[in-house]
Amino acid sequence: MRLTQVNWNGRVTAAFINGDNLARPIPEHSMLELITRSERQGDDLTSIASTHAIAHGEKLDPILPIHPREVWACGCTYETSAAFRDAEHGTREGFYAYVYREPRPESFFKGTARVCVGPGQPIGIRFDSKFTAPEPELAVMLGAEGKILGYTLANDVSAWDIERENPLYLPQSKVYNGCLSLGPVIVTPDELGDPYNLDMTCTITRGGKELFSGSVNTSKLHRKIETLVEYLYRANSVPSGSVLCTGTGIIVKEEHALQPGDVVTIRVPQIGELSNPAEIVS
Numbered sequence: 001m002r003l004t005q006v007n008w009n010g011r012v013t014a015a016f017i018n019g020d021n022l023a024r025p026i027p028e029h030s031m032l033e034l035i036t037r038s039e040r041q042g043d044d045l046t047s048i049a050s051t052h053a054i055a056h057g058e059k060l061d062p063i064l065p066i067h068p069r070e071v072w073a074c075g076c077t078y079e080t081s082a083a084f085r086d087a088e089h090g091t092r093e094g095f096y097a098y099v100y101r102e103p104r105p106e107s108f109f110k111g112t113a114r115v116c117v118g119p120g121q122p123i124g125i126r127f128d129s130k131f132t133a134p135e136p137e138l139a140v141m142l143g144a145e146g147k148i149l150g151y152t153l154a155n156d157v158s159a160w161d162i163e164r165e166n167p168l169y170l171p172q173s174k175v176y177n178g179c180l181s182l183g184p185v186i187v188t189p190d191e192l193g194d195p196y197n198l199d200m201t202c203t204i205t206r207g208g209k210e211l212f213s214g215s216v217n218t219s220k221l222h223r224k225i226e227t228l229v230e231y232l233y234r235a236n237s238v239p240s241g242s243v244l245c246t247g248t249g250i251i252v253k254e255e256h257a258l259q260p261g262d263v264v265t266i267r268v269p270q271i272g273e274l275s276n277p278a279e280i281v282s
């Protein structure tokens with residue numbers, strides 16, 4: 001099933017997307033409320049959604065598919081990300097390769113719903129960054145005790161120059177207004193198929209012209225998603241209705257640093273297209 005949120009009758013409302021690409025809103029439920037209800041009743045999200053959705057489909061645009069309680073992100077899970085960061089950094093040789101290689105993954109707190117935007121909304125470029133880049137990632141929506149409820153697309157927008165200056169600046173390079181885009185839909189595990197065989201592409205367009213294009217297949221993800229989740233939950237009671245981003249395998253170099261007005265589009269055929277314009281945030 002493909003689930004999202006829509007603006008419906010003046011309220012953020014969970015909906016599922018039917019075969020005709022129409023939304024069937026689930027009245028009185030946001031995505032978080034849908035998850036809470038499914039966990040309280042012990043029924044899966046799919047059956048709660050199909051029981052309570054309105055009967056007919058409507059043409060409604062997907063918005064942020066969940067207002068997550070917490071967002072966490074993993075890093076250096078693709079060889080390209082570790083290698084480019086080591087090359088960028090140049091202070092301690094293999095600093096990022098170490099994390100790529102060792103059993104313990106990198107994970108960091110990316111924020112809450114406050115920093116998230118949905119399809120079509122502006123992603124942020126910090127006013128004090130000259131090199132901000134999109135990081136296209138597969139993300140999972142988590143239920144109680146880290147159950148993977150579904151998959152979506154994420155853009156872990158990052159101020160690479162701030163991270164490059166000193167690794168202790170990582171939180172400032174990663175967490176600020178508009179630093180994460182999610183959507184357009186959440187695809188349940190039964191519908192997605194193999195999460196380790198997804199073709200992901202990313203483009204940046206400027207003034208309507210393509211400036212950058214990159215791609216990766218999630219077969220290059222160096223960790224099992226369950227392992228990333230297991231480490232996240234070690235001594236850390238992440239609440240149900242949180243999101244975990246699994247790291248980027250597409251690297252955007254400094255020559256393609258985001259400028260205001262650029263449009264970043266991430267695509268995975270099984271999930272859809274997540275497109276956002278960039279703007280300066282202060």
Ligand code: DO4
Nearest residue numbers: 074075076077081247248
């Ligand atoms: O170590 C810095 C962040 C890495 C990251 O966000 C990624 O690899 O996706």
Ligand code: MG
Nearest residue numbers: 135156247248
């Ligand atoms: Mg990332």
